[in-house]
Amino acid sequence: MFGLTKSTVEKVLLYIICTIVIIVVVFPLYWLIITSLKYDIDSYIYPPQFFPVNITFKNYIDILFLAQEGNLVKYFLNSLIITTSTIFLSLLFGSMAAYSLSKHYLSIMFRRMMLAFVLVIRIFPPITTAIPYYIILSKFRLVDTHIGLIISHVSFSLPFTIWLMIGFFQSLPAEIEKAATIDGCNFWQRFIRIVIPLSLPGLAVTAIFGFLYSWNEFMLASILTSENAKTLPVVIAGFISDKYLFWGKMTALGVLMTMPVIIFSSFAQRNIVKGLTFGAVKE
Amino acid sequence: MLTGYRKWSIIFLLPSCLFLIFAYVYPMVYSFIMSFFSYSMLIPGAKPVFTGINNYLSIFNNLAFLNSLRITFIFSIVAIFFQFIIGLFLALAMSANLRITGVFRVFMFIPLMIAPVVVGILWRNLYHASYGVINFFISFLGIPPQTWLGSATQALPAVIVVEIWQQLPVFAFILAAGIASIPTELNKAALVDGCGRMRIFWHITLPLLKPAIIVAFLLRIIDTLRMFDIVYTMTQGGPGTATKFLSLHIYEKGLRFFDIGAAAAQSWFFLIIVLLIEIYFIRLILSRGTAR
Amino acid sequence: MANLVLKNITKKFGKIVAVNNFSFTVNDAEFVTLVGPSGCGKSTTLNIIAGLEDPTEGEIYIDNIFSNNIPPSKRDIAMVFQSYALYPHMRVRENIGFGLKIRRFDKKEIQKRVAETADFLGIGNLLDRKPAELSGGQRQRVALGRAIVRKPKLFLLDEPLSNLDAKLRTQMRADLKILFSDLKGSVVYVTHDQLEAMTMSDILVVMNDGIIQQIGSSDEVYDHPGNLFVAGFIGSPIMNFVNVKIERGVIYSDGIEMALTKQQLDKIATYGYKKEYILGIRSENVNISKSESKIRFEVEVVEDAGAEYIVHLKNGKNRITLISEKDISPRRGEGLNLQFDVNKTHLFDIDTEVAIY
Ligand SMILES: Nc1ncnc2c1ncn2[C@@H]1O[C@H](COP(=O)(O)OP(=O)(O)O)[C@@H](O)[C@H]1O
Ligand SMILES: [Mg+2]
Numbered sequence: 001m002f003g004l005t006k007s008t009v010e011k012v013l014l015y016i017i018c019t020i021v022i023i024v025v026v027f028p029l030y031w032l033i034i035t036s037l038k039y040d041i042d043s044y045i046y047p048p049q050f051f052p053v054n055i056t057f058k059n060y061i062d063i064l065f066l067a068q069e070g071n072l073v074k075y076f077l078n079s080l081i082i083t084t085s086t087i088f089l090s091l092l093f094g095s096m097a098a099y100s101l102s103k104h105y106l107s108i109m110f111r112r113m114m115l116a117f118v119l120v121i122r123i124f125p126p127i128t129t130a131i132p133y134y135i136i137l138s139k140f141r142l143v144d145t146h147i148g149l150i151i152s153h154v155s156f157s158l159p160f161t162i163w164l165m166i167g168f169f170q171s172l173p174a175e176i177e178k179a180a181t182i183d184g185c186n187f188w189q190r191f192i193r194i195v196i197p198l199s200l201p202g203l204a205v206t207a208i209f210g211f212l213y214s215w216n217e218f219m220l221a222s223i224l225t226s227e228n229a230k231t232l233p234v235v236i237a238g239f240i241s242d243k244y245l246f247w248g249k250m251t252a253l254g255v256l257m258t259m260p261v262i263i264f265s266s267f268a269q270r271n272i273v274k275g276l277t278f279g280a281v282k283e
Numbered sequence: 284m285l286t287g288y289r290k291w292s293i294i295f296l297l298p299s300c301l302f303l304i305f306a307y308v309y310p311m312v313y314s315f316i317m318s319f320f321s322y323s324m325l326i327p328g329a330k331p332v333f334t335g336i337n338n339y340l341s342i343f344n345n346l347a348f349l350n351s352l353r354i355t356f357i358f359s360i361v362a363i364f365f366q367f368i369i370g371l372f373l374a375l376a377m378s379a380n381l382r383i384t385g386v387f388r389v390f391m392f393i394p395l396m397i398a399p400v401v402v403g404i405l406w407r408n409l410y411h412a413s414y415g416v417i418n419f420f421i422s423f424l425g426i427p428p429q430t431w432l433g434s435a436t437q438a439l440p441a442v443i444v445v446e447i448w449q450q451l452p453v454f455a456f457i458l459a460a461g462i463a464s465i466p467t468e469l470n471k472a473a474l475v476d477g478c479g480r481m482r483i484f485w486h487i488t489l490p491l492l493k494p495a496i497i498v499a500f501l502l503r504i505i506d507t508l509r510m511f512d513i514v515y516t517m518t519q520g521g522p523g524t525a526t527k528f529l530s531l532h533i534y535e536k537g538l539r540f541f542d543i544g545a546a547a548a549q550s551w552f553f554l555i556i557v558l559l560i561e562i563y564f565i566r567l568i569l570s571r572g573t574a575r
Numbered sequence: 576m577a578n579l580v581l582k583n584i585t586k587k588f589g590k591i592v593a594v595n596n597f598s599f600t601v602n603d604a605e606f607v608t609l610v611g612p613s614g615c616g617k618s619t620t621l622n623i624i625a626g627l628e629d630p631t632e633g634e635i636y637i638d639n640i641f642s643n644n645i646p647p648s649k650r651d652i653a654m655v656f657q658s659y660a661l662y663p664h665m666r667v668r669e670n671i672g673f674g675l676k677i678r679r680f681d682k683k684e685i686q687k688r689v690a691e692t693a694d695f696l697g698i699g700n701l702l703d704r705k706p707a708e709l710s711g712g713q714r715q716r717v718a719l720g721r722a723i724v725r726k727p728k729l730f731l732l733d734e735p736l737s738n739l740d741a742k743l744r745t746q747m748r749a750d751l752k753i754l755f756s757d758l759k760g761s762v763v764y765v766t767h768d769q770l771e772a773m774t775m776s777d778i779l780v781v782m783n784d785g786i787i788q789q790i791g792s793s794d795e796v797y798d799h800p801g802n803l804f805v806a807g808f809i810g811s812p813i814m815n816f817v818n819v820k821i822e823r824g825v826i827y828s829d830g831i832e833m834a835l836t837k838q839q840l841d842k843i844a845t846y847g848y849k850k851e852y853i854l855g856i857r858s859e860n861v862n863i864s865k866s867e868s869k870i871r872f873e874v875e876v877v878e879d880a881g882a883e884y885i886v887h888l889k890n891g892k893n894r895i896t897l898i899s900e901k902d903i904s905p906r907r908g909e910g911l912n913l914q915f916d917v918n919k920t921h922l923f924d925i926d927t928e929v930a931i932y
Contacts, residue, residue, distance in 0.1 A: 014376055018383045021373065022390045024448070029393050031416065032405050046414040093298040100295035105288040114296065121307050123561045125509040127530040128550035131537035132310035132317070155306035158299050175660035178627050183674035183721070184648035187291035197664040216398035218512040219530070223538060233400045237516050240404070247408060254401035261396045287646065 032258070036060070036251035043247040059248035060256075072235070072253075079215060079231040081146055086153040086214040087207050093154070094161030095169075095203065099191055101162070102169040115166075122159035130223050137224060144226045152224065153214045161206045168202035169195065208265055215261060232257050311554075318548040324541035331544065338548030348549060350524055351532035352556075354439060358528065359507040362446045366503060367496070369447065370454025377459045391456070394449040403516030406445045407432065410517075432518050438525040442514055446507065454499050461495030462488065494568070501564040508557055529553055577638050577651075577728030577761050578602050579624065584633030586619050586785075593619040595785040597633070601729075601761050601778075606752075608764040610772035611782035612808070617765040620782075621731050624763060626650050638728065648677075650729075653722035657734040659714045661706040661721075667693075668702040671720045678725075692724040712743050719751075723758060730755065730762045736771065748774060769809050773797065781805050803928035806855050806921055812885060815861065815895035818925065819854045826854060829891025832869035833915055842932040843922070852931070855921035858885070861897035861913055863905075868912035874905045888913075 035043055036059055038052045063072055101111050133152060134143065142148035172195065180194045196203070218233040225234060232253065239250045318338050322331035342348055373391075377384045394402070409416050410431040418428040431441050465488065473483045511530040514520060520527035520535075533553065537546030579601040586594040594616040601607045609617045622628040624635065626647035635642045637650060653674075661670050668689055669676075675685045693699040696716045706714055715735065722730055735751075736744045752775050755762050766772050772779050773793045781788040781796060781804075788808075789801040800806035806814050819828040824840050826833045831854075835843075864870075872888035872895065884899045888911065897913070905911060922931045 011379075011381060014379055014381055015383050017376060018381075018387045022387060025390050025393055025451075028402075028405050028409065028448070029397065031409065032397070032401070035408065043408070044414055047419050048414060048416050089302075093302065096295040097299035100292040103288070103292060105292040117303075119565070120558070121303055123505055123557060124307065125530060125553060125557055127509065127511065127533050128314070128554045129307055129310045131533070131543070131546055131550070132314040133306060134538075135543070136310055136313060151302060152306050155302045158302060162299065173658060173660065175656040175658050176662065178622070178625075179654065179656060179660040179721070180662075180673075181627060181647050182625060182652065182654045184677040186648070187288055187295075189677060191295075194662060212395070216400075216512075218398070218400045218515065219534075222515075223534075233398050233512070236398075236404065237400050240516055240519075245407075250404050251408075254397070254404060257401060258397050261398075262393070265392065265396060 029258075032251050032254050035247050036255045038248060040246060040248045059252035063249050063253055063256075075230050075232055075235050076256075078146065078225075078229055082149055082153060082221075082229070082231060083211060083214040085146070085150045086157060087210040089150070089154045090157035090161050090210050091203055091206055094158045094206065095165045095196065095199065096191070097158070098162045098165035099169055099195060102166045118159045118162050121155075122163075126156065126219055130220055134223050143224060144228045144230075146229045149221060149224050149229055149231070152220050153217060156217075156220075157206075157210045157213060160209060164206055165199065165202055168199050172198055211264055212261060215257070314547040314550055317543050318551050320544045322542075322544045324543055334544070338544050339552065341545070342549060342552055347524065347527075348529075348532060351527050351529045354525075354527065355508060355510070355529040358439065358443055358446070358510060359504060362443050362450075362507055363500065363503045365443075365447050366451060366454045367500070370451060370499075371458055373451070373455040374458035374462055377455065378462045391452045395452050397449070399449070399512035400516045402445060402449055403513040403518075406441075406513075407517050410441055433522055435522055435525045438518055438522060442510075442517065442526050445513055445517065446510070449513070450503065450506065453503060457495050457499040457502075458492060461492045465491050497564060497567050501561065501568070504560060504564070505557075579729060579761065579763070580634075580636040580639075581620075581624070582634040582636070584620070584623060584630045584635070586616070586623060586628065587631045593785050594623070594630075597785070597787060599780055599787065599790055601763060604759045604761055605778060606755060606762045606764065606776045607778045607780060608766060608772040608776035609780045609782055610766055610769055610808075611788075613767050615782045616785040617767070617782060618733055619785075621654070621733050621763060621765050624729075625652055625654050625731055651725075651727050652729045652731055653725055653727040654731040655718045655722050655733065655735045657737055659706075659718040659738070661714060661717055663706050665705070666702065667698065667704050667706070667709070667717050667720075670706065670717055671702075671724050674721065674725050688724050689720075692720045695723075696720050711739055712747070715739060715747065719754070723754075723760075728761065730758075730760050732762065732764045734766055735764075737766070737768070744771075751775065770811065773809065779809075781808060783808075799930070800855075800921065801930050803853060803855070803923045803930075806923070806930070810857060812858050812896050812898075814855045814857050814921075817854050817893045817895065819852050820850070821848075821852060828854070829893045830870060830872050831890075831893065831915075833917060833920075836917060839917075839920075839922070839932050846924075846931045849924060849926075851925050853923040853925050853928075855923060856895075856915050856919065858896045858898045860916040860919040861895060862916070863897070863899060863903065864912040864914040866912065868914055870913040870915060872911055872913055874907055874909045874911060876907065877905055886911075 034050075034052050037055050037057070038049065039054055039056055039058065042049055042052065042054060097114075100106065101114055130152075137143045137148045140148075176194060176198070177190055180190045185193065216233060217231075218237060221231045222234045222237060225231065236250060236253050236257070239246055239253070317331065319333060319335060320331035321334045321337070323329055373387075377388060397405070412418065412428060412430045412433055415431070417431070422428070429437060431437050469487055469491075470483055473487055478486070509530055510528045511534070514526050514528055514531060518526045520531045529549075533546050533549050536542050536549060581600075582598050584594055584597040585592065597616075597620060599607070609620060611617055619628060623630045626642070626645065630643070637645075637652075642650060662673065665673065671692055672685045672689045675688060680688075689702070690699070693702055696719060698713060698716045698720065701709060701713060701717070706717065709717065715738075718735070722732075732751075736747050739747060748771060764772075764776060773796075776793065778790065778792060779796050780790050783804050789796055789805045791799075791801075796805055796809050800809060800814075803816070807816070817828050817831065819826045819831065821827070821835070821843065824835055826835060872890045872893075875887040875889045875894070878885040878887070882901075884901060884903075884905070886897050886899055886905055888895050888897065899905070923929065924931060
């Protein structure tokens, strides 16, 4: 168990445990998918159908084209716009801030203060700012706009981006930046032509986490949007009513929402580990 | 020459600062001011009335708030405890480097990919009292069907299970990375010295993992205390107030009853509790840093 | 092409004084080497010349223009780094041309100059590779290419050879010397390797602890070290040092009795008498004498260095080495009669470590 050689018994035991855990971890996703392929009527029967008898795409067609719940394509686009903007802006501004803080041009006291500020922001429970932020947005007439939600998503993502990128920038070889300075780069050119291209792995990590967060975020989206800028998580939550649960539609939308994330992040599993374990262990 | 760089450094900080000021500082200042007023947006034309620290005082005899506080902390502590134990176990399993652990690493991420609102809906189905899969499984153990989310005593544990399920990878991977960073020579040396596996674990692995464990705890506490999305679609705080987490309570106070002053005071109270806990952990991390 | 003057440069990092009251001049087309042990402030000095660091005090003049406030990009200098610092994401072509591109040269001119430079350095066939696909020596050449393509006034090289293996280093040493004498550029070269410094430079600036110990040509610092540090740092094997007393014009120490010359005694007289001194003599100036002598040592170890023997000798507290032809075969424990070339000895003040003669 400690990176040393194992006996056969241990190996068998490990295989069994891992298999069980994999089943526990994967089964709910499987259930999400097959429920979306069942007629609602088949979701209400007991014992549950583990292998759907009547497979149907009715649920998908319903939510995509029959538009009872409003224009799903529009909400999908909203989600896409807000997520990509969030990623782009938080990566750009976050790494700029991180670059500034990772250099010694500003006094150490000031940089420490900024870092502490960023750290504290990271800790804020979102609900504590959500309500006053909503009231402020309504004064600026920004409720239910993309911008309003993007600002709050970017602000949420910034602390993570800044902390991760500072670590990354500090690990870049100093001589390369000196060489760029001698070659005539000013601060901005050095950042955009040398530092950023060398930091792509770090940026990938933050991009993935930004995507996971912004795409799936519900609380702020539900408070700050109502129709125009409504995102997919809000749409899904809207399906829930006390009387009747449309399992088929809800799960179909759930699948549609989850697929892009799984595809996007399957390219970058290694990077996800980096993001999760960031700061916890010295590499 | 360096003054030019200083100017650039400030410029580079500006956009982030503006965002954070607009989305955090300004709202929190506004909220701080409102916490000293009685102000309900439900009454048209109502003006905020200054009430001093009344909103704060009333927190202490607000049973609903205290109940939410209690639930939130039970949730956080229990969930993190089990995530830690199970995560440690899985991290050890992953460090075994068998073929299945590779597969395992890939699948472990799946719960994290699914939006919490979807997770809530999904488990609501799995927990369903009359046709849920979970009741079906436990029937094989001879346990009669339970109401789960319909039961005041079972709803919170049920939510805890979901939280453990979804966030398990965090602990597992942080600890696995921690284990991977322990030089194998140490283990070998200990084996040569005649230490048993258990003693290696207690005397080498665990102490060396301590920094990773503290960071993982810090992250998990930040996250569990803000629990909102999953319960919103899974139980909506019910039955009764059995799963009314603090975030949900404040959300309703502010946005269903539009009692802005009280919601602001409660937010600040909540924030300060969270900050105190986190400062404790951050100091643990920092003291470890200076000791080195 | 250019001259460089540093006046009283001091650089502090907090409490650390990395460079202390540093002054020197590099004339047109001169090859000047800063040499000293690692951590003595060489890179810091170079960074200050380049404008990458601001000096805490002091003045920099390039071509007689006060340059403290001129940014690195406007100083018309080029720099080669120990790690080469090539841009990993760019091809060799772009690496060499980057400085021109940032300075908005037109595309054709860049292409022409990059091709010229690459041919000059013999890396014309590597232009489309990334740095990761190059060997150490090739990277070295690309780094040089990046420096010379802009035809700057002044070249700054920070330990450019220390990442190469020994054989390549010897060859590059010669190549660099030829390269910069062809270019007629002014060069400030940094190394911790005294041999490199000796073989390549017109002028050496020997440094220790941020302070200049001596400035001079290779011969000057080798034959007339200004103090104990320079004497010990320059030359290999390291100069022999023994503590000695001087009575009536004769030097005494364990196993050593040697009369000084009149000139030497005059110098001591003008310097003032001390109780004890340190005598220095290089290994090649210690000879084995066939006849009886007043200098007798016992063989400790004999190292076979291929072309010659390095013989370690001992007498009481004193240990010295000598270099001998391979026609004799001294054995361990054998007593040897020695002869010091008295004109090649050095005498140092034991307290201030300054050279007396
Ligand atoms: N950025 C810095 N911050 C603090 N100390 C530094 C910095 N750069 C160099 N030093 C210190 O200054 C001294 C000289 O360093 P350096 O010029 O790099 O030496 P060299 O190049 O001769 O090896 C060293 O003691 C080093 O620790
Ligand atoms: Mg150096």
